[in-house]
Amino acid sequence: MTHKIAILGASGYTGAELVRIIATHPTMEIVALSADRKAGMRMGDVYPHLAHLDLPALVKMEEIDFAGVDLVFAALPHGLSQALVRDLPRGVKVVDLGADFRLRDPAAYEKWYGQPHVAPELQKEAVYGLTEFYRDEIRDARLVAGTGCNAATVQYALRPLIGQGLIDLDRIICDLKNGISGAGRSLKENMLFAERATNVEGYAQGGRHRHLGEFDQEFALLAGRPVEIIFTPHLVPATRGILADCYVEGDPQAIHAALARTYADEPFITVLPFGRAPGMGHVTASNLCHIGVIPDRKENRALIVSTLDNLTKGSSGQAVQNANLMLGEDETTGLMLAPVFP
Amino acid sequence: MTHKIAILGASGYTGAELVRIIATHPTMEIVALSADRKAGMRMGDVYPHLAHLDLPALVKMEEIDFAGVDLVFAALPHGLSQALVRDLPRGVKVVDLGADFRLRDPAAYEKWYGQPHVAPELQKEAVYGLTEFYRDEIRDARLVAGTGCNAATVQYALRPLIGQGLIDLDRIICDLKNGISGAGRSLKENMLFAERATNVEGYAQGGRHRHLGEFDQEFALLAGRPVEIIFTPHLVPATRGILADCYVEGDPQAIHAALARTYADEPFITVLPFGRAPGMGHVTASNLCHIGVIPDRKENRALIVSTLDNLTKGSSGQAVQNANLMLGEDETTGLMLAPVFP
Amino acid sequence: MTHKIAILGASGYTGAELVRIIATHPTMEIVALSADRKAGMRMGDVYPHLAHLDLPALVKMEEIDFAGVDLVFAALPHGLSQALVRDLPRGVKVVDLGADFRLRDPAAYEKWYGQPHVAPELQKEAVYGLTEFYRDEIRDARLVAGTGCNAATVQYALRPLIGQGLIDLDRIICDLKNGISGAGRSLKENMLFAERATNVEGYAQGGRHRHLGEFDQEFALLAGRPVEIIFTPHLVPATRGILADCYVEGDPQAIHAALARTYADEPFITVLPFGRAPGMGHVTASNLCHIGVIPDRKENRALIVSTLDNLTKGSSGQAVQNANLMLGEDETTGLMLAPVFP
Amino acid sequence: MTHKIAILGASGYTGAELVRIIATHPTMEIVALSADRKAGMRMGDVYPHLAHLDLPALVKMEEIDFAGVDLVFAALPHGLSQALVRDLPRGVKVVDLGADFRLRDPAAYEKWYGQPHVAPELQKEAVYGLTEFYRDEIRDARLVAGTGCNAATVQYALRPLIGQGLIDLDRIICDLKNGISGAGRSLKENMLFAERATNVEGYAQGGRHRHLGEFDQEFALLAGRPVEIIFTPHLVPATRGILADCYVEGDPQAIHAALARTYADEPFITVLPFGRAPGMGHVTASNLCHIGVIPDRKENRALIVSTLDNLTKGSSGQAVQNANLMLGEDETTGLMLAPVFP
Structure with a gap:
């Protein structure tokens, strides 16, 4: 049919x-x-x-x-x-x-x-x-x-951790690297090739990006209390892709285990072996999301990296x-x- | 099966x-x-x-x-x-x-x-x-x-014309723009990102590129006499794709008609309307080849542009x-x- | 002062x-x-x-x-x-x-x-x-x-040859690779980063580009008769630079000698050793122009490559x-x- | 002389x-x-x-x-x-x-x-x-x-704050976006153009990067106690430049004031107006460093962005x-x- x-x-x-x-x-x-x-x-x-x-x-x-x-x-x-x-x-x-x-x-x-x-x-x-x-x-x-494309990238990294109480809810920092197609096809001077080709720039920093509305809604639902993440997207000279670095306080091994368990049967989401980080270029034009967890030298700190193609x-x-x-x-x-x- | x-x-x-x-x-x-x-x-x-x-x-x-x-x-x-x-x-x-x-x-x-x-x-x-x-x-x-990937790109543009005697066989000039994946994954200093990202350079100019062996073989077969084209590939800061500009002497309308006829039923080859040129970025990661014919202000001169993804x-x-x-x-x-x- | x-x-x-x-x-x-x-x-x-x-x-x-x-x-x-x-x-x-x-x-x-x-x-x-x-x-x-920036790039390659009668005036083909800053800062959909970053495309092919007015004027003055070159600029994914491939009929050694002689004392123009071609990335943000002459395997054919930074x-x-x-x-x-x- | x-x-x-x-x-x-x-x-x-x-x-x-x-x-x-x-x-x-x-x-x-x-x-x-x-x-x-080039970029952002006790020394997170020339000219597969041109990837995450030796040394000197920052560099598809996002806990206005005061007479370091962030492409090939301070919607949190050209x-x-x-x-x-x- x-x-x-x-x-x-x-x-x-x-x-x-x-x-x-x-x-x-x-x-x-x-x-x-x-x-x-x-x-x-x-x-x-x-x-x-x-x-x-x-x-x-x-x-x-x-x-x-x-x-x-x-x-x-x-x-x-x-x-x-x-x-x-x-x-x-x-x-x-x-x-x-x-x-x-x-x-x-x-x-x-x-x-x-x-x-x-x-x-x-x-x-x-x-x-x-x-x-x-x-x-x-x-x-x-x-x-x-x-x-939102940013909202998806970050939620894949954080939802299981917030839902299971594995991380400090008041100290979540998400730093994103965004391919420029996310800005769409409308005409803006700062989206011209010559403006972006050798440039990296953050935007809507400090809590002004609209995708925060989604984070606030979803994370509060999961946590049963307000959760405000710090969130900074950046334009990098690539056409497609988002790579999100999420810095959290919590046990890296437990975080990795929770993510691996959550996504074990998901066809599109891959959690890499502990300690390995994904690259934005390895999901281009696919419906895949790659997630990695890296422990920090500081105790109880982890970096969760999540990447997907913003258009896919x-x-x-x-x-x-x-x-x-x-x-x-x-x-x-x-x-x-x-x-x-x- | x-x-x-x-x-x-x-x-x-x-x-x-x-x-x-x-x-x-x-x-x-x-x-x-x-x-x-x-x-x-x-x-x-x-x-x-x-x-x-x-x-x-x-x-x-x-x-x-x-x-x-x-x-x-x-x-x-x-x-x-x-x-x-x-x-x-x-x-x-x-x-x-x-x-x-x-x-x-x-x-x-x-x-x-x-x-x-x-x-x-x-x-x-x-x-x-x-x-x-x-x-x-x-x-x-x-x-x-x-x-060869260059050999395919140029032959799609020229074979029908050589076979049908539509162009001057002694004056064929092919100028190619090549994505860098064509050089493969082996380690060469001039293939480093920093060397290529803001650079455009020809190579193997003047009749030294090995794909000429294919052109010589195939075009002689079609023409019943030796045909030596002039051929210059260039590395441009793109990962995939070849765009070939083929400058020939012959009637642009007849050239377009011959190409359109030859490829009318081909599933992967599209001849654009007369006067329109294809872009390399529009066949990326596909098995398609786009061909355009543009008449010059000089009589009896045509530009045939052919593009495909070198890896596909x-x-x-x-x-x-x-x-x-x-x-x-x-x-x-x-x-x-x-x-x-x- | x-x-x-x-x-x-x-x-x-x-x-x-x-x-x-x-x-x-x-x-x-x-x-x-x-x-x-x-x-x-x-x-x-x-x-x-x-x-x-x-x-x-x-x-x-x-x-x-x-x-x-x-x-x-x-x-x-x-x-x-x-x-x-x-x-x-x-x-x-x-x-x-x-x-x-x-x-x-x-x-x-x-x-x-x-x-x-x-x-x-x-x-x-x-x-x-x-x-x-x-x-x-x-x-x-x-x-x-x-x-014009294209006009400069090509004239440095061709003026001495036209002026000295070293090449066939009816068979000059110039294929240019252009950094995108040449299009200026005005808003056009096809100048967006996402449109250009993985794309190569010619434009104004076939004798429609305005810089041809300059070529026609200057080359006629030098030759004492009309000269119409074939001219194709292309947008490549680079910000600055023009690389011009000029295909001509004439003796490569004589061409190289004429260029070397003409520019021997010029502070900004370098003619490379015979047979070597310049790269667009090697003049970026400078007032230099690099020129190379490469002989073809076909007799009496030469490729002259000229490159400069369009903005400088x-x-x-x-x-x-x-x-x-x-x-x-x-x-x-x-x-x-x-x-x-x- | x-x-x-x-x-x-x-x-x-x-x-x-x-x-x-x-x-x-x-x-x-x-x-x-x-x-x-x-x-x-x-x-x-x-x-x-x-x-x-x-x-x-x-x-x-x-x-x-x-x-x-x-x-x-x-x-x-x-x-x-x-x-x-x-x-x-x-x-x-x-x-x-x-x-x-x-x-x-x-x-x-x-x-x-x-x-x-x-x-x-x-x-x-x-x-x-x-x-x-x-x-x-x-x-x-x-x-x-x-x-180190990373070490310089981050220290310009943080030294005055650590020296003056303006930020929480146990919660400093630095996320860097690095042009690829920082990897030098040596031959590595992951530095090939085709590997990097459409890719963004972190490396040496979690406390393994050698520039941490410099941070540890200098920040301990300033603070009079050990300071361990969290530090993640990333390769982005650009040739030159480092953009460092430094997430800290402290009063944004006081932070901005301290930076502005420190660098007021420095010829190469510019602190942007409060709330404005610099772009990596705006210091290319110069000896300048641009620094911005952006307050977060969360109280007592600031983002300090510092950028310079790694090679200059x-x-x-x-x-x-x-x-x-x-x-x-x-x-x-x-x-x-x-x-x-x-």
Whole structure:
């Protein structure tokens, strides 16, 4: 049985990555692609690497007949999904790759995104899309909220430790190295090649990054009390990938054991042998996440390094993984692509 | 039915790329991996991006029992395949990714590679592995010689034109931009990151590059007379990909028409609309080749631009494509992976 | 004696490069910096790498009192310099880094730039800024027109050969590899890091690039007849530098001898030993140009490779070199900075 | 007066960087260059970017007549400087860019470098080369030990805070992003372009990096008690530069004030306005260090970001700065080169 898929916001990088993945997915068929400003163009003109595929032309969102659609991937700038999802026929399942449904609390949403949510009832309904931890709810969900790419990378490293009380909750520091595709395809001077090619720079330091809303929500749920991590993302001269260094206080061996146990049967998450650290380039273009635990010379200190591809496991691959569950497919269908290296 | 595959020289980049492709190939199973200097290691230690796969450990070549092998991919430094292939059981099919069987003429081999061939009878038997032009012979071959990656890129642009007499044979200039993985994983000072990251440099200019042996052989066959092209490869700060600019004298429209006609039904080769040029980044990690024809302001001059991924269509993808034919599979099996961009 | 310098359009890359060079120039002092859209900002906010310098704030062009200015560098988008230079006090010398005064023929200007020139009398007056060939005129000029960066790279390779009749004028092919800073700091989707970092692409192929106006003008002057070269620039994933491969028909030894003779006493231009090719990364951030000549296996064919830094010798360094002459300084003053490698 | 300079180990990146800097230094003259394995070659053959300079040929160390040398820069692999410096004529001043004299305690040296020191008396004599903090001793020194490049970057951020008791000494975490030239020019598989170009990876995590010997020594001196920082360097796909994120517990405003005060009159060190972070690309090829302080949303937590060019301020620029002092020159002589951007 083939599932009819629509992708909204197909002209962004996560939209293109969805198309790339679905191109070899055995039971998904793309029946509609929207991109408001590029409506009328063919996908192959917007993304020449997809020109060989037989794809519907880009249309405006309102031109799509959702009656023939089983599942929608919404890869829209934040703010645009709320009304859209609210107005879709109830029978259409939705995986939202943006930020609109990640936070359950309307006040938290307004705090981090600067405006009230227009569909607070959907905020409640939406299931948080970190598949390995919300698998059962996702299977039955109509609306799944894809996580932030940074949020996924760090949560894979920390959730089992916070949940099991293995680390000091007041001293968690996460330093991230981010490939630049995470900034999307919109035009900003500081995203020009010449600005970034020989540069490394942090941004939104000190507690200003919006993905903190997700961390605060999820870690508080796990800990049963507020948890505020320190979080610094950095732009490095790479296109894809996030490498997160998480510095914690706790017993390194116990931390490693907890992670290894948690992910023992997970198809996409690999915990490396104790003391070994992963490299960002070894998960590129795959749905894999590699995690390592390194003990420090200082007692009771550990470094947990987690890495994934922001466009795949951090966004579009995760979205397909969730859609597989929602559509009754095996979770790994179409997602066992091996990483590209070098 | 599953085909049992052995990869010799699995620790090089083309070996790793074979593993990456075969990881999602539905009817190939890797039963042996050799790497002399790294024998005893697991593939995941040599290439962490392949650690999640269930693969046999690396062994020395002589430890492999070829009785249980249907097809061997030999990804060895040139010179090493000759005796090896000669000594294999006759029932084992071989795709050689090195240079050992590309040239049919022993004298030509000796000229370009500086030593006599040790298995000249196999030189004669080997089929040249440019699939789109040797498809029928490949289907029945026991031994297929994979082409040079530069040789593939340029031949896709020029073979139809030389074969059909559309261009001046004495004035063909090919200027190539090459991703650095083409140089392999061996240790050379000028392949260090710091040496290449902000540098562009030609090499083997003026008629010294070994792939010229292939061009001379193939183009003379097509033209019925010697054809010597001018050929300059360049190292550019990219990991994968070759972009070839071929400057020719001939009618641009006729050239475009001939290319479009030749490749109309080819699954992996796309001829862009007249006047449009392809980008190297749009075929990355795929088995695709994109070709464009641009007319010059000077009459009767055309630029043909051809691009492919040196590790995929230029080497390991081509090898799997040929193996598919040799094993009775559909040629595209396992090869419809979409390019990775950005 | 200190020369008072104003830089118009200081917020672009060539503007910033002028500031970088002048920072250690012993006899130039920057007294005014303009940048219309960024007026009011400090240069260190627009370019943090220049924050340590004691520089005037950015102002609008009309706020500058040109009475106290000896020489103006105009680094403006093409079209803007014409009226501006016309209206400057006659006592102020001008080096224009844009395209407005490169072409002497109003018809040629209109053909390549799509609009009539508003100061055709200045077009006539302006001296073409390829220092090594227009040194005497530059010394006495009020207005010097900096060359295109591609135009400089290729002319250093070809002028002596065209001038001395050493090559076939109807068969000159120039294939360029260009660092991306040449595209400037303006916002274009195809200049984003993610679009360019793993990509190589030609542009304006087939005779459409505006620098051809300069080639046509200069080469016709040298040859006494029209000369149309074939010219293809490419964007490669590097920030700075141009490497030009010029394929010509002529005697390689004679070509090398002519180039070596022409540039024997030039402080910034090095002709490598016969048969050796330069690398783009070896002139970065310097005012040097390296040239090599490689003979082909085909008789009477040569490859001339020329490389320079587009922002320095190709633009701002050249501009300072010309300004030195115009101000009575030694031509090399402040310009002997060694290249940065790696 | 011109100072006669010899560079030992000139064929490494720090050797080449010394030559680049001294090329425009008004009072230093290079009279000897050694490179044991490349003895007999010209510097321009080893480093084409230095070919335009009039330099002595590379010789073996023992061929140098040190009688005519005022100051030696030793840029040798660690372990080689010890005996060498011991055996030099006492009248020759030495700046050692390696690790041999950074640690004063023979036991510490043996712990971090795995072998006993052969010239422990010189270990005691050597002055630690962090100019801004050892200026007076350097002025009178015969032997100065250049700091590690990581060690310099982090110490600029932390010394004033540790010295003034502004931060919790048991909770200092330093996460570094390192350009790859820091690994030098020696052949290692993991330093190949293809391995690093799309990769980010930490190394020597958990307290194993040798620069910790320097931190332990210097911070204990400042604090009057042992201080063990947590320290993780990472290779990022850039050639030059180190960006250090230092996470500390203390009052952000007080921290910023202390840094601003400490460096107020330093020519090479800039403390940015409170809350602003520096970018690694904005100090490239200069002797500058940029420092920023960002407060966290968590009370009493601050992020201090420090960045410099590992080859310049982190090594060869620092060495020239120290040599200037030792030779009675102004400290900034020849070092006011502006950063190269983009």
